[in-house]
Amino acid sequence: MKLARPRARSRPEPGELVSLEERVGSLSFMRAGFALAVLALGSFAPDLRGVSMGLLTLVTCVYLVPALALAPAVRTLSREPAVLASGALLLFDGLYLTWVIYATGGVESPLRFLLFVHVVAVTLIASSRTGLKVAAWNSLLLLVVLYAQAGGIIGTKETLISALPGQGEHFRLFAMLNVAALWAVALATAAFSSVNERELRAQKVDLHQLSAMVREIDARTDAADIPRILLDKLCEVFGFTRGVILASPEQDLAVLAYRGEAEAPLIVPGLDPVMERAWKDRHTQLVKDLDPGLDPRLGALFPFAGRLVIVPLFLDRGQRLGILALEPPGNADRIKRWTVTVIEQFAAHAAMAMQNAWLLDEIRHRLEENRALQRELMAENMSLEVAVDERTSELSDSLRSLRQVEDARRKLVSRLVNAQEEERLRIAGDIHDDPVQKVVAASMRLQLIRKQVQDPDVRASLDKLLESIRASIFSLRHMIFELHPSVLEHEGLAPALREHMAKLESDLELELQDDFEEQPSSETRVLLFRIAQEALGNVRKHARAKKVQVHLGQEDGGYKVEIRDDGVGFTPPQVLSSAPGHLGLSSMRERAELAGGWCKVHSLPDCGTTVEFWLPATALTSVAKIEPVEEIEPGADVHLGAAAS
Ligand SMILES: Nc1ncnc2c1ncn2[C@@H]1O[C@H](COP(=O)(O)OP(=O)(O)OP(=O)(O)O)[C@@H](O)[C@H]1O
Ligand SMILES: [Mg+2]
Known part of the structure; x- marks a missing residue:
């Protein structure tokens, strides 16, 4: 999106009431009016012109082109050339009008009034000083035309000459009267305009100061500074002798700023009737004779005060915020509507700034609380982490010792199993090497003995003995097998x-x-x-x-x-x-x-x-x-x- 460039020329320079661009625009209208009047007279009263309609139209067009072209050009030109061009056009206006007067009858031209209009318009549109300069230029040109005409340097139509009051003294007197009339109009307009200008300039200075105050207020973040700055500036700009701002974020009115002879006196809680009225009507109240009996709080704040300006202060949604009370200087017999309006507007802005600052305070306070909470949480977290670390290290210690115990147990069991196997092996070896060998040897001996014995009873007994010896050998071998x-x-x-x-x-x-x-x-x-x-x-x-x-x-x-x-x-x-x-x-x-x-x-x-x-x-x-x-x-x-x- 393309942002519109601020139109620098549309803003008046310091010391100017109206911007150059606006002035050139208004003067263009005036010039167009001149051209129309000239062409209308040329068309409807052909007897009155001493030149052809074609020439009149041509000169008018030549006049209009630069006059109308300047208005758009001022926007692109820098200030110096624009001012010069504008001044040159004013001179050019004089030349054109003088020529028109010459062409339409000279000293008796019905369009002489255009010179007067020119002076008055320039005075009102531009300034009284410019108006006087233009009056001087125009009267000079008028004199040149009149004298040239009187001296016969420039030609004049017979019909028109015959209408003249005469040559010589009469003519000069007539010319002087014209110039004097022009100057009378110029001076009167300039006087009227300068009074207005002074007033406007004063208002502009006031507004300038108050705008500076707004910037100062906007830059403040401490809500307590804002009412003090507002009160000081209003007193300084408008000459109020005393003032007070009563307000508070909690709707319970308290003195936020006071300007008087001494410290702000303590006031009882509550509202004076005039304050109630200002809030209810949502308008500034003018108190003519302050009655401390009726309005005790204002009476205490402004002892011996006569007149007071009571401005209600509201927040953005029409919420009541407070009261601004100002005492006008003793010699002021009335307060201008403009002053009251300006005070109301700047006070409203200050009220908003106060509200913003309070909100900011609250946000800061909340942020601080949040930060404190965060710090607490972090501390809590850290102590938890420490506890968890301790617990984890305890647990890992326990785990380590458990593992060690388990390891030791496994080793012990392993050793037992090994020992068991070794023992079995040893026992199996012992059984094999000793009892088995001996029993086998005994069995073999018995077999030999049996072969030598002839007695059948003995042989039967020996057979039984051999049988049980074989059973013992089998058991012993089974044992060996089981063991190993x-x-x-x-x-x-x-x-x-x-x-x-x-x-x-x-x-x-x-x-x-x-x-x-x-x-x-x-x-x-x-x-x-x-x-x-x-x-x-x-x-x-x-x-x-x-x-x-x-x-x-x-x-x-x-x-x-x-x-x-x-x-x-x-x-x-x-x-x-x-x-x-x-x-x-x-x-x-x-x-x-x-x-x-x-x-x-x-x-x-x-x-x-x-x-x-x-x-x-x-x-x-x-x-x-x-x-x-x-x-x-x-x-x-x-x-x-x-x-x-
Ligand atoms: N195959 C199986 N069928 C039925 N019961 C069984 C079986 N194996 C084990 N048991 C049951 O489990 C119990 C425990 O067996 P385990 O081998 O631990 O001991 P045990 O054989 O009684 O004595 P040990 O083995 O110490 O000489 C046994 O007493 C038995 O009741
Ligand atoms: Mg078993």
């Missing part, structure tokens, strides 16, 4: 589990599916075997099952074993832990988790039980490696010496 199944190391998990089940000598049907693509490491294999051993032991002990299915599979980078029975089932605990005195379930879980795996039991009463567990391919804990214990087949030859040793 070497088949696990040599053949793998599935054969070990099959042998384990076979050795249990139960009616339980075992269905084993081995989907291992490769055998786990020996540590993982021992762990898998121990957990499966416990699960199968539970089936045998508690399930009363007919069949148990074992599936060995590989998934998720580890080994998964699933043992499903069709027994009585039970309600497994939420957390896989054994009841006091029962360790099986806990040990299964512990062993699985120790290796970084997991163990789950799914069961419901009468729905069988499924135990599944998974261990990673690389177990995280190390358990005793399986040291192969040499199995001795019953009946195998054993070196006695070796057995003895």
